[in-house]
Amino acid sequence: MISMSVELKASVRDRVGKGAARELRREGLVPAVIYGEKKPPLAISVSYKDAFRKIHEGGFLSTVIDIEVDGKKHRVIPKDYHLEPVRDFLVHVDFLRVGKNTSxxxxxxxxxxxxxxxxxxxxxxxxxxxxxxxxxxxxxxxxxxxxxxxxxxxxxxxxxxxxxxxxxxxxxxxxxxxxxxxxxxxxxxxxxxxxxxxxxxxxxxxxx
The missing domain is CATH 2.170.120.20 (Ribosomal protein L25, C-terminal domain)
Incomplete structure (x- = not known):
């Protein structure tokens, strides 16, 4: 069975750094970045609840995701994510752009x-x-x-x-x-x- 792609909504992050990340998490969001395909990295924020749930459902790092950022869709695959070691909360997610012929x-x-x-x-x-x-x-x-x-x-x-x-x-x-x-x-x-x-x-x- 072929893994179906899933969708996430995201917003562009104007601010980066620890202070901005803490503020995002207080708002129920988690900082993330989209990179690859020889394009500039795109700093975004996604729903903490949605991202955390997909991680714990399993197969997160082998699932193609369509992320909608301000009306534009980016096809990506999660490349890595970081959990706070003591409290196990989600700190950051890295997404890799997926092109048509990407392996x-x-x-x-x-x-x-x-x-x-x-x-x-x-x-x-x-x-x-x-x-x-x-x-x-x-x-x-x-x-x-x-x-x-x-x-x-x-x-x-x-x-x-x-x-x-x-x-x-x-x-x-x-x-x-x-x-x-x-x-x-x-x-x-x-x-x-x-x-x-x-x-x-x-x-x-x-x-x-």
Whole structure:
């Protein structure tokens, strides 16, 4: 599924600095800047409530946003945000302009489906997630919400590599030198214990 762009309204900031930022936050706003595409940086303020909510909904740094500033729309992607370390309130947001042919490097969350169709999990096997996200290069106007890993038919001892994932068009992993593992189906602890006991018994018998 392709991640849909969202919209935010913003206003141009005439003043910068700590004092101006504190004043904005008292008004329910947060300072931000739009930069990139070889254009001058644009200092703006956005709704604190809207920005904070989108951050905590997840996927903020891989979501294309249309920011309307005084009637003009700017297509951007959040590049970074800063939280006050003690009280966890939002201090500042950096937005990167997104052009028509822009490619971005983002971390996509991994979504596992069809656990109920995995013989290994039905036996009590455990899904051991090695990577919860995968870093990819992707067209800015075609960012998927996630990478889907199908567990149907997987058994205990199986490893799921990036080569087993059907990648959306234009999505390329940044790791290209190996077929890296995303998850494994591990044996249940009871089965591992039983196998360990059998191995020990076999060794003892061989010694006798």
């Amino acid at each position: 971005l490097t983002v971390d996509l969350p991994v979504l596992f489906i069809n656990e109920e169709k995995s013989p290994g999990i039905k036996k009590g096997g455990v899904l051991n997630v090695v990577r919860h996200t995968v870093e990819v290069t992707v067209p800015a106007d075609n960012i998927p919400e996630n990478l889907v890993v199908d567990l149907a038919g997987t058994d205990v001892g199986d490893s799921l590599h990036i080569s087993a994932v059907t990648l959306p068009e234009g999505v390329v992993p940044t790791i290209t030198d190996r077929d890296f593992t995303i998850a494994t189906i591990a044996a249940p602890s009871a089965l591992r214990s039983a196998e360990g006991e059998e191995a020990e018994e076999g060794a003892e018998e061989a010694e006798e």
